[in-house]
Amino acid sequence: MGKASKAGRKKRKSGAPKWCYAIGIGSNQPLSRGLGPRAIVAAALAALDRRPFRLVARSPVIASRPIGPSQRTYANAVALIETDEKPMEVLGYLQMLELAARRRRARRWGTRTLDLDMLLWSGGIFVGNRLSVPHPAFRTRGFVLGPLRAVAPRWRDPVSGLRVAHLAAKLAKAKPVDRTPRPR
Numbered sequence: 001m002g003k004a005s006k007a008g009r010k011k012r013k014s015g016a017p018k019w020c021y022a023i024g025i026g027s028n029q030p031l032s033r034g035l036g037p038r039a040i041v042a043a044a045l046a047a048l049d050r051r052p053f054r055l056v057a058r059s060p061v062i063a064s065r066p067i068g069p070s071q072r073t074y075a076n077a078v079a080l081i082e083t084d085e086k087p088m089e090v091l092g093y094l095q096m097l098e099l100a101a102r103r104r105r106a107r108r109w110g111t112r113t114l115d116l117d118m119l120l121w122s123g124g125i126f127v128g129n130r131l132s133v134p135h136p137a138f139r140t141r142g143f144v145l146g147p148l149r150a151v152a153p154r155w156r157d158p159v160s161g162l163r164v165a166h167l168a169a170k171l172a173k174a175k176p177v178d179r180t181p182r183p184r
């Protein structure tokens with residue numbers, strides 16, 4: 001972002017939100033006939049701009065090839081949000097939004113109407129029973145790093161010490177052929 005890492009590091013003005021989070025959004029199953037994955041991602045971006053969140057940046061919505069057992073193309077995006085809420089509280093809100101999208105946790109990496117992952121937090125590292133931030137897999141996924149680079153290229157991963165743009169370049173180098181289909 002520049003923006004988010006600055007938001008994370010800058011001194012807090014009174015009244016300014018405490019924390020900045022990068023949220024990964026994914027969908028590869030329609031909710032209904034008129035509400036497909038792209039529309040679900042757009043609705044999630046709108047929901048992430050409601051209290052207690054403020055949306056500070058959003059990436060373009062991309063179409064990406066599924067990783068894992070599911071066959072359907074995903075719509076993916078990344079949102080930067082500001083809030084006073086701490087990581088466990090934010091996880092609670094994210095899971096409420098997933099539930100509202102009628103997500104059923106059937107199998108790991110299965111088809112899903114809406115998946116919201118906490119990728120990065122301006123507070124650095126968080127490890128709990130039900131939550132690990134940074135998201136353990138974010139460094140190895142093009143569908144995360146591409147959109148994340150669009151909104152937060154300079155945000156430094158607190159684990160590797162590398163900036164998002166660097167992680168994205170490393171991943172692209174490791175996988176020189178981009179097989180991600182173009183957005184429809």
Ligand code: A4P
Nearest residue numbers: 026064065066067068074108109117118130131132135143
């Ligand atoms: N949890 C721990 N850390 C986090 C975190 N940083 N953010 C816990 C969110 N949740 C976190 O997640 C299982 C549990 O992880 C949660 O209850 C929470 O307490 P889940 O969303 O129910 O399960 P999942 O999403 O099936 O598993 P997982 O391992 O989170 O999968 P991912 O990493 O979300 O991957 N291919 C494409 N192209 N695009 C995608 O978006 N997504 C997945 C799912 C697979 N393939 C994909 C995509």
Ligand code: MG
Nearest residue numbers: 115116117118
């Ligand atoms: Mg998930």
